[in-house]
Amino acid sequence: MKLVAGNWKMFKGPAETVAFLDELEPPAGVEIVVCPAFASLAVAVGRGLPVYAQNVHWAEQGAFTGEVSAPMLRELGVEGAIVGHSERRQLFAETDETVRMRCAAALEAGLRVIACVGETEAEREAGETDAVLRRQVAAIPRHDALVIAYEPVWAIGTGKTATPELAQQAHETIKELHDTRVLYGGSVKPENAAELLTQPAVDGALVGGASLEPESFAAICRAAT
Numbered sequence: 001m002k003l004v005a006g007n008w009k010m011f012k013g014p015a016e017t018v019a020f021l022d023e024l025e026p027p028a029g030v031e032i033v034v035c036p037a038f039a040s041l042a043v044a045v046g047r048g049l050p051v052y053a054q055n056v057h058w059a060e061q062g063a064f065t066g067e068v069s070a071p072m073l074r075e076l077g078v079e080g081a082i083v084g085h086s087e088r089r090q091l092f093a094e095t096d097e098t099v100r101m102r103c104a105a106a107l108e109a110g111l112r113v114i115a116c117v118g119e120t121e122a123e124r125e126a127g128e129t130d131a132v133l134r135r136q137v138a139a140i141p142r143h144d145a146l147v148i149a150y151e152p153v154w155a156i157g158t159g160k161t162a163t164p165e166l167a168q169q170a171h172e173t174i175k176e177l178h179d180t181r182v183l184y185g186g187s188v189k190p191e192n193a194a195e196l197l198t199q200p201a202v203d204g205a206l207v208g209g210a211s212l213e214p215e216s217f218a219a220i221c222r223a224a225t
């Protein structure tokens with residue numbers, strides 16, 4: 001079964017979260033996850049879909065202003081977390097080492113993990129895609145409760161999607177390094193979801209902008225069935 005996760009980023013407070021989940025008609029035959037902002041996690045839990053956070057700290061508790069721990073998420077009923085999203089890497093100085101630590105702590109606490117990797121446009125143009133993916137994937141722990149999301153940075157929020165062939169190729173590279181399911185992310189829309197999701201090495205999608213409206217998110221989920 002394919003997995004489709006909606007990463008809402010810094011959109012939707014609690015009221016909009018409840019309205020979305022009330023309206024969404026999730027199809028059967030696909031695993032669906034929503035990833036609201038921290039402030040909206042509590043109201044999202046218990047409304048029919050697994051809820052993941054967008055980040056998680058490696059310590060159980062401590063003096064880490066602005067961070068949230070895996071046991072806190074577990075207490076809320078959150079089932080997993082995204083780790084190492086490119087926005088965290090690029091805008092908040094996340095490194096391969098912090099990604100590794102966050103993944104390990106989340107898994108240890110019983111959370112599922114969507115660990116993100118992907119090259120920037122400059123890295124792709126310099127022919128470094130393979131090396132970047134190898135380096136990032138090497139930092140990700142092996143675990144049954146972990147999946148990888150391949151999100152080429154140049155395709156995120158840009159409307160530029162990887163071609164199905166390019167996605168398939170990158171997913172094959174990742175799977176050679178790490179025996180896990182691999183989701184594709186980067187401008188996935190109802191119009192392009194089917195061609196991406198039918199690639200044999202594409203095990204699902206991590207959707208940003210198009211996951212914010214119930215109908216477009218449902219359409220992508222249907223394309224994965």
Ligand code: 13P
Pocket residue numbers: 007085151155156157158159185186187188206207208209210
């Ligand atoms: P978009 O679907 O908005 O390009 O975002 C992709 C993403 O970053 C999902 O994590």
